[in-house]
Amino acid sequence: MSVFNIEDYPHRRYNPLTGDWVLVSPHRAKRPWQGQVEKSVTEEKPPYDPGCYLCPGNERAGGKVNPDYKDTFVFTNDFSALLSDTPHGGIDEGELFKAESERGICKVICFSENHSLTIPEMPVPDIRKVVDLWCDEFRELSEKDFINYVQVFENKGAIMGCSNPHPHGQIWSSSSIPVEPAKECKTQKAYFEKHGRTLLSDYLKAELEKEVRILAQNESFVALVPFWAVWPFETMVVSKRAVQNILALTDEERTGLAGIYKQLTIMYDNLFEVSFPYSAGLHQAPTDGGSHPEWHLHIHFYPPLLRSATVKKFMVGYEMLAMPQRDITAEGAAKRLRELPEIHFKQTR
Ligand code: H2U
Ligand code: ZN
Numbered sequence: 277m278s279v280f281n282i283e284d285y286p287h288r289r290y291n292p293l294t295g296d297w298v299l300v301s302p303h304r305a306k307r308p309w310q311g312q313v314e315k316s317v318t319e320e321k322p323p324y325d326p327g328c329y330l331c332p333g334n335e336r337a338g339g340k341v342n343p344d345y346k347d348t349f350v351f352t353n354d355f356s357a358l359l360s361d362t363p364h365g366g367i368d369e370g371e372l373f374k375a376e377s378e379r380g381i382c383k384v385i386c387f388s389e390n391h392s393l394t395i396p397e398m399p400v401p402d403i404r405k406v407v408d409l410w411c412d413e414f415r416e417l418s419e420k421d422f423i424n425y426v427q428v429f430e431n432k433g434a435i436m437g438c439s440n441p442h443p444h445g446q447i448w449s450s451s452s453i454p455v456e457p458a459k460e461c462k463t464q465k466a467y468f469e470k471h472g473r474t475l476l477s478d479y480l481k482a483e484l485e486k487e488v489r490i491l492a493q494n495e496s497f498v499a500l501v502p503f504w505a506v507w508p509f510e511t512m513v514v515s516k517r518a519v520q521n522i523l524a525l526t527d528e529e530r531t532g533l534a535g536i537y538k539q540l541t542i543m544y545d546n547l548f549e550v551s552f553p554y555s556a557g558l559h560q561a562p563t564d565g566g567s568h569p570e571w572h573l574h575i576h577f578y579p580p581l582l583r584s585a586t587v588k589k590f591m592v593g594y595e596m597l598a599m600p601q602r603d604i605t606a607e608g609a610a611k612r613l614r615e616l617p618e619i620h621f622k623q624t625r
Contacts, residue, residue: 283605291504292467292475294459298506299594299601305608321392321441330442332389347402348409349386356382358450360422379422380450385409387443394432394443394551396541396620403534406445410558411522411530417449418521418563425453425562433553435580435588453562460559461571468570474518476572489610492539496525496532499540501610506600508582508589509547509609511540513575520561520571537575539618544579546616554579 280287288297329336332344337354358380367375387406388398395403410428417426430445431438453461467475483489483500491499491511502512513536519525525533544552555578561571580588595601617624 289504301603302605304603323390323392325391328442330386331391346389347405350383353382353384383447385445391442396545400534404531407530407534422451423449424564429557431555435553464570474572476514477518480514488607491613494532494535496529497536499536501606505606507578509579511577515573518572520568542620543613543616546621548585549621550585
């Protein structure tokens, strides 16, 4: 047998943020593809849709009417998964049956009054208004006694179960720290206690030296494909400064966040010349009153597409029963994304 190298041989990669592993099978990326590859169709949407529950002036479920807003608009989710007045309680029948009541607040955020836009098509100053709204909401929610974690996220595209193309995101905030951020709390704390630096500042420094997985950067943020990516074009945006949450960002850094979000999502749209679906969300320190010097603000992007505008990766079989697996390497994905034009494909037509 010849000597192992990471480009050609199956291996597993460690995710230091979660403690999970991913199986990488680079040799399989070379196999022929016989499935379908459909051409993307970009249907143009109107800037106002009378049937959209997020457009200004329209009625939502339950009869509430949206104001005639401009730019951003936030409201409490009409079908909130978490409620602020859930009574305290639970089930504790020993080791096998446990349940705990959970309190929280869920919000919906419209990014623009314009139904036809998405973030990569919005001007940076308008995306900055979204960042400012995230900050305002994060501050307000974090100040509540019973809110210990705030999850800001965006579900984009029908393939992700997104119910409406109007540009929007959500915030779910809760009393307990949810599963994924809880893993990152543990790993970042252990790393910080050992080294006195955040895990992601050391990781970012190493990635900036290696360059192979870097996609874009500005003064304040870096976009990269993490070494341990699971989804074919999974990426992360990491702040250059080790800040615990978005409230610690300077004015310039807030604009930097808006800028990198646009840059990255343009790459995504340009990859298959389609409005690229994904779930993305900010990971920030818990809002439980602790100072959390170990926490380092970052954003995960989990897009499902694999081969074309319609062929997505399925997390099935071995992945449901054993562990996640990928064929195209993180480095290969980074190279493809990095080499795309910087201008949105719609502007070149
Ligand atoms: P998606 O981003 O996954 O499409 O979710 C949109 C949210 O909007 C969803 O959580 C809420 C749903 O509960 N919603 C309202 O709050 N009011 C409505 O009139 C329809 C949808
Ligand atoms: Zn709309």
